[in-house]
Amino acid sequence: MTQINVRVDGASYTDDVEPRTLLVHYLREQLGKVGTVVGCDTSNCGACTVHLDGQAVKSCTVFAVQADGCQVTTIEGVATGEGESATLHPVQRAFHEMHGLQCGFCTPGMIMASIDLLKENPDPSDEEVREGIEGNLCRCTGYQNIVRAVRQAAAEMSGTAADDPQAQPAAVDTAATEHVAAQA
Amino acid sequence: MIPAPFAYARPTTVEEALQAIADGGEDVKVLAGGQSLIPVMRLRLAAPETLVDLTRVAELRGVREEGDELVIGAMTTHADVLTDPLLAQYGQLIVQATETVADRQVRRRGTFGGALAHADPAGDLPAVALALDAEFVLAGPGGRRTVPAAEFFVDYLTTTLEEGELLVEIRVPKLGEGWGVRYEKFNRVAQAWSIVAVAAAVRREDGRIAEARIGLTNMGPTPLRASATEAALVGVDVSMETVTAAAAQAAEGTSPSNDLNAQADYRQHLAQVLTRRAVAAAVGL
Numbered sequence: 001m002t003q004i005n006v007r008v009d010g011a012s013y014t015d016d017v018e019p020r021t022l023l024v025h026y027l028r029e030q031l032g033k034v035g036t037v038v039g040c041d042t043s044n045c046g047a048c049t050v051h052l053d054g055q056a057v058k059s060c061t062v063f064a065v066q067a068d069g070c071q072v073t074t075i076e077g078v079a080t081g082e083g084e085s086a087t088l089h090p091v092q093r094a095f096h097e098m099h100g101l102q103c104g105f106c107t108p109g110m111i112m113a114s115i116d117l118l119k120e121n122p123d124p125s126d127e128e129v130r131e132g133i134e135g136n137l138c139r140c141t142g143y144q145n146i147v148r149a150v151r152q153a154a155a156e157m158s159g160t161a162a163d164d165p166q167a168q169p170a171a172v173d174t175a176a177t178e179h180v181a182a183q184a
Numbered sequence: 185m186i187p188a189p190f191a192y193a194r195p196t197t198v199e200e201a202l203q204a205i206a207d208g209g210e211d212v213k214v215l216a217g218g219q220s221l222i223p224v225m226r227l228r229l230a231a232p233e234t235l236v237d238l239t240r241v242a243e244l245r246g247v248r249e250e251g252d253e254l255v256i257g258a259m260t261t262h263a264d265v266l267t268d269p270l271l272a273q274y275g276q277l278i279v280q281a282t283e284t285v286a287d288r289q290v291r292r293r294g295t296f297g298g299a300l301a302h303a304d305p306a307g308d309l310p311a312v313a314l315a316l317d318a319e320f321v322l323a324g325p326g327g328r329r330t331v332p333a334a335e336f337f338v339d340y341l342t343t344t345l346e347e348g349e350l351l352v353e354i355r356v357p358k359l360g361e362g363w364g365v366r367y368e369k370f371n372r373v374a375q376a377w378s379i380v381a382v383a384a385a386v387r388r389e390d391g392r393i394a395e396a397r398i399g400l401t402n403m404g405p406t407p408l409r410a411s412a413t414e415a416a417l418v419g420v421d422v423s424m425e426t427v428t429a430a431a432a433q434a435a436e437g438t439s440p441s442n443d444l445n446a447q448a449d450y451r452q453h454l455a456q457v458l459t460r461r462a463v464a465a466a467v468g469l
Binding site: 019057 | 185186187188189190191192194218219222223225226227235237239263286287288289290292293374375
């Protein structure tokens, strides 16, 4: 066992870990930070993305011992305030408002990667968003509303959010509407 | 999955790292950025006895200039490469290839030296290093030695690094006035490995091509040079016809593999097409 000191979402922890413990397993199993999820076994999906000293990394591809002395921010640490009075991070809010998710499993990683992207490029084009989140896989949405959400967040964070007709979640698939109605 | 247990060493200097490797037992692996090694350990395809983590060896990270050369520390991350002012000025071929490596998160951790020492034939940086005639500085218990790129890559995932040795820095020539470069990569989906890619650096002089360096990614078990194309380009007028004719020889002497992504003959076709595009772009056509 190796002792590590880390700061995670603003709180300090001192823990013993096996060197082979992956950062994501340390976060989930020792700290109970289950907001960060494991989506694959191959470092492809990006669902486990966290910020290590402010930079987005895949926490399944970093050992917990490597975070010794570092700051980790997970999806659980990006909102401000607690409980009822908490304020979502603008990117979290935009994913909610733009319906940038369906099953939601990729969402923590998508949001952490997007925050990292916006820090580097505060006003990305659609294509830059798509390239910026290429390390994150979503199997539900087809990415349309995720891209809208990131651009909406970018506008809000830079204070230029306007009545942009583009800033809407995609319309529902009208071909499906009548089937849904028939089932109701 | 969770990797098999291992002993962990975290040196802070090259000297300490060499000692940790020497003391690490039979099966020691060096951990650079870990973006290839950790997935392989998770799948238990590798289960080293000791892992020597270079992340805190500060002297291995960064880019400096020495005369006509750039010296890139082995632990310089891909993200560092993309923001380095010296590479922006003299190392655009490296920058272009690095932009295509994996994804944002992987580029934060993955390193220039790690990608070269891993020597995956589908990796983007080995062909670039070969095209640039990079020199690899290896540190070992008996001192340092310098190996040219053409001798560094030996076989599939195999380099000339001996047991107990460490890749510490890579020296590449500065490409300045007159040089044009392009990395042309062909893959099907985001963050995928190259099916084939071509790294081209071409120097123009008075409307003619004076010098051409072309590296091929994934056209054999090691990166290769398109030597026939390079020779055919020297001295010709810059035109689409001359570039196309020379690029038709790009697959000569290659031995690409057949796999799910492509058959060997398709890869040879791609090598010609991508070489034409890369050279044309490098000379501004």
